[in-house]
Amino acid sequence: MLFRFTLCLTCVKRQRLTNELRGDVLMDENMQEYFKDILLKRLEELIDEAEKTVAGMTDTEETFPDPTDRATLESDRNFMLRIRDRERKLIVKIREALERIEDGNFGVCELCGDDIGIDRLKARPVTTHCIECKRREEASEKARVT
Numbered sequence: 513m514l515f516r517f518t519l520c521l522t523c524v525k526r527q528r529l530t531n532e533l534r535g536d537v538l539m540d541e542n543m544q545e546y547f548k549d550i551l552l553k554r555l556e557e558l559i560d561e562a563e564k565t566v567a568g569m570t571d572t573e574e575t576f577p578d579p580t581d582r583a584t585l586e587s588d589r590n591f592m593l594r595i596r597d598r599e600r601k602l603i604v605k606i607r608e609a610l611e612r613i614e615d616g617n618f619g620v621c622e623l624c625g626d627d628i629g630i631d632r633l634k635a636r637p638v639t640t641h642c643i644e645c646k647r648r649e650e651a652s653e654k655a656r657v658t
């Protein structure tokens with residue numbers, strides 16, 4: 513397993529306490545667990561796919577005589593460089609989303625600080641913008657192009 517997620521229980525507890533004290537339950541724990549499951553599953557699939565891609569590439573490339581030499585070459589960074597762009601971007605996004613779950617920021621819009629909304633998150637768990645901000649962004653992008 514190339515990617516590991518460390519869960520600091522003290523931080524999680526502290527964050528929960530802060531949320532409780534502030535009285536704003538942005539998303540309940542069950543929901544967070546639900547999204548964490550989805551994200552971890554997706555991440556696993558992506559890494560599996562990526563590993564296959566990398567393995568396929570290695571077959572056609574030069575072979576390393578010593579298997580331990582090869583093992584050292586297959587570092588995290590190397591691995592990330594070798595996998596396809598699309599997968600790499602998604603892996604990064606999923607890892608960030610998982611970090612936000614640990615930080616207690618998951619489901620909060622990066623731009624306006626509002627709740628993103630469970631339905632939107634279900635459709636796209638890695639999103640960082642609420643639908644309003646997303647619309648506004650798209651509108652301004654269109655305005656720039658035309």
Ligand SMILES: [Zn+2]
Pocket residue numbers: 621622623624625626641642643644645646
């Ligand atoms: Zn927003």
